Amino acid sequence: MATHPGPLTAAPPAIRTSRLVRRFGEREVLREIDLTVGAGEFTALLGRSGSGKSTLLRALSGLDHGVRGSGELAVPERVSLSFQDSRLLPWLRVLDNVVLGLGGRRAEDRGREALAEVGLAGRERSWPHELSGGEQQRAALARALVREPELLLADEPFGALDALTRIKMHGLLRELYERHRPAVLLVTHDVDEAVELADRVLVLEEGRIAVDLAVDLPTPRSRRAPRFQEYRDRLLTALGVHPEPVPSEKNDA
Numbered sequence: 158m159a160t161h162p163g164p165l166t167a168a169p170p171a172i173r174t175s176r177l178v179r180r181f182g183e184r185e186v187l188r189e190i191d192l193t194v195g196a197g198e199f200t201a202l203l204g205r206s207g208s209g210k211s212t213l214l215r216a217l218s219g220l221d222h223g224v225r226g227s228g229e230l231a232v233p234e235r236v237s238l239s240f241q242d243s244r245l246l247p248w249l250r251v252l253d254n255v256v257l258g259l260g261g262r263r264a265e266d267r268g269r270e271a272l273a274e275v276g277l278a279g280r281e282r283s284w285p286h287e288l289s290g291g292e293q294q295r296a297a298l299a300r301a302l303v304r305e306p307e308l309l310l311a312d313e314p315f316g317a318l319d320a321l322t323r324i325k326m327h328g329l330l331r332e333l334y335e336r337h338r339p340a341v342l343l344v345t346h347d348v349d350e351a352v353e354l355a356d357r358v359l360v361l362e363e364g365r366i367a368v369d370l371a372v373d374l375p376t377p378r379s380r381r382a383p384r385f386q387e388y389r390d391r392l393l394t395a396l397g398v399h400p401e402p403v404p405s406e407k408n409d410a
């Protein structure tokens with residue numbers, strides 16, 4: 158199980174930070190983070206509660222005006238954000254939410270296509286409150302996709318969903334990723350979610366990246382496969398959790 162060797166593509170990286178520091182009062186939450194995420198790379202970010210995951214994501218999304226810090230960061234022009242709460246505007250219909258701020262004659266067509274891709278064809282004229290939690294998250298994914306992002310920053314996008322809906326959303330996100338290939342940085346508390354979806358997993362600890370692990374498993378990934386469990390156990394151990402054994406499947410890789 159190798160540590161991450163670094164991006165392989167020749168395209169410019171989707172994220173590059175150099176000695177990135179963010180502090181609140183006396184507390185240095187991010188401590189000289191050097192991070193490069195390659196174009197099209199799916200990376201998950203784990204860490205204990207309060208380790209600074211959202212602080213890093215906010216810094217990358219440019220939403221942390223007023224937070225003290227130093228260092229350098231570079232991200233592409235087209236960055237989409239997705240959060241635990243779908244953040245659809247309640248006074249706009251679903252399609253209008255998806256295309257909000259998009260210019261051009263084809264915006265509506267592209268919005269419809271994106272809604273179809275996430276399984277919401279026919280719901281264009283619905284109001285956000287008429288959608289279930291999972292459907293709202295799918296609409297939020299469509300809103301992110303329609304901007305053709307080079308980088309998707311996702312902060313616990315499935316955190317508020319029930320277990321079954323989460324599983325469906327995992328499949329959908331990975332499928333959309335494989336079709337569109339943005340770089341993804343997914344913040345999650347869920348180690349299984351990280352290993353299932355990402356090709357690289359980082360663990361943030363005390364303001365530094367303590368683990369940088371390449372996940373070399375074919376997709377779709379079975380959580381019961383012994384190699385999946387090796388990754389999971391290694392990450393749980395890094396997070397200070399004693400891993401529980403999971404019954405294995407005979408025919409899994």
Ligand SMILES: Nc1ncnc2c1ncn2[C@@H]1O[C@H](COP(=O)(O)OP(=O)(O)OP(=O)(O)O)[C@@H](O)[C@H]1O
Nearest residue numbers: 181182186204205206207208209210211212213346
């Ligand atoms: N606006 C703020 N003012 C003061 N302290 C803050 C602020 N935002 C975050 N912090 C502190 O910075 C630390 C890191 O917070 P952050 O939200 O980045 O952690 P996290 O790893 O995303 O946590 P969680 O997994 O619980 O969401 C925490 O101790 C938090 O209290």
